[in-house]
Each structure stands twice: as structure tokens, then as C-alpha cells.
Amino acid sequence: MLPSDYAAQDCLLARALETVGERWTLLIVRDAFFGVRRFSDFLSHLDIPKAVLSERLKGLVRDGVMQRRPDPKRPGREIYELTQAGRDLWPAIYALRTWGARYRAPDGPRRAFTHFACQTELEDDGSCPACGITPEAHDVVMSLRPNAPQLRYDPISVALLEPHRLLEPLGRQPQVLTPAEQPPGAE
Numbered sequence: 001m002l003p004s005d006y007a008a009q010d011c012l013l014a015r016a017l018e019t020v021g022e023r024w025t026l027l028i029v030r031d032a033f034f035g036v037r038r039f040s041d042f043l044s045h046l047d048i049p050k051a052v053l054s055e056r057l058k059g060l061v062r063d064g065v066m067q068r069r070p071d072p073k074r075p076g077r078e079i080y081e082l083t084q085a086g087r088d089l090w091p092a093i094y095a096l097r098t099w100g101a102r103y104r105a106p107d108g109p110r111r112a113f114t115h116f117a118c119q120t121e122l123e124d125d126g127s128c129p130a131c132g133i134t135p136e137a138h139d140v141v142m143s144l145r146p147n148a149p150q151l152r153y154d155p156i157s158v159a160l161l162e163p164h165r166l167l168e169p170l171g172r173q174p175q176v177l178t179p180a181e182q183p184p185g186a187e
């Protein structure tokens, strides 16, 4: 029987994949960079089975990538935030996004990532060509490109229609569109 993990692999990549290699895990981390912090928001933005989300968040907390703390705005509830180890995954996430844009986006990428300080779009390696530095995630602004199609209508997707600085909590709670309010063809 094949082992279910990479424990026997003497490789640092395999060790990293022990934490972030499971399905959904990197998308949860990506959403945390987008500013998602609540279980219900991860759930609606990712369309992930509840039990899987719960399991993945538990694993990310156990492995020190995310931390859980009381939600200051909703007593009795909790929020999830990236730890320093989690924020250090930004270059890996950005590199995978660049690869996806190059090989898996026939219509071009929908989102642009710019340096907060100078509003210049980042290079494929995450560096700012104007400043000559590679900004950390909290100094990166994500925005939809003009004419990019809106693919989803959950509250997080709606909030992300506007430029958003990474790691800033998505504070607004936009009105949720009912199916009747969604444009034709929307899922």
C-alpha cells in the first residue's frame, strides 16, 4: 500500500507539501491573502464541502500556517488569519499564479497585482519594476482588469470587484445577490 503522505521523502519540497499539498489548501491560503477570515466566507467563496474546509483549516492551524482567534465583531465566532509562516507563502502563491497565467489562461489573467506604493504592475517574479524591490503581500494591491468577466456573485467575489490591498480584512458585507438578481448566464 502506498503511504498517504510524503514522510519517507527526504526532500524539503515534500515536507512543504505535507502542509500545503492537499487539495484546496493553497486556495484557502490564497483567500486568506485576499482578506477572507471567516469560515462562512471561505465556504461561500470556494464552494468547498464544509467538512473539507473544516479539516483543512484545522491542519493549517496545526501546522502553524494560520491562527484562529475570536472574531472581534461576532461574539462566539472565530476568524482565521495567516501567521508569519503563512504570509511567507506569498512568493510561492504568486509564482503559481504566474505559471497559471502563462499556461492556463488563454484569455489572459483576470486580475492585476500592483505595488501599493507606486501603483506599478508587478513583474512575473513579483518584483516592482519601478522600485526595484519585491514588495511583501501587504504592499500589493489586487484589482480586476478592465473588461474582466465577473464569474461569481458570492459576497467575497463582489467585494473583490474593487481594488483590494492584500491581507486587509474584507470588511464590507455587500448585499448577497439572489439568483433572481444575478445577470443572465451567471451561475
Ligand SMILES: [Zn+2]
Pocket: 115, 117, 118, 119, 120, 128, 129, 130, 131, 132
Ligand atoms: Zn513600486
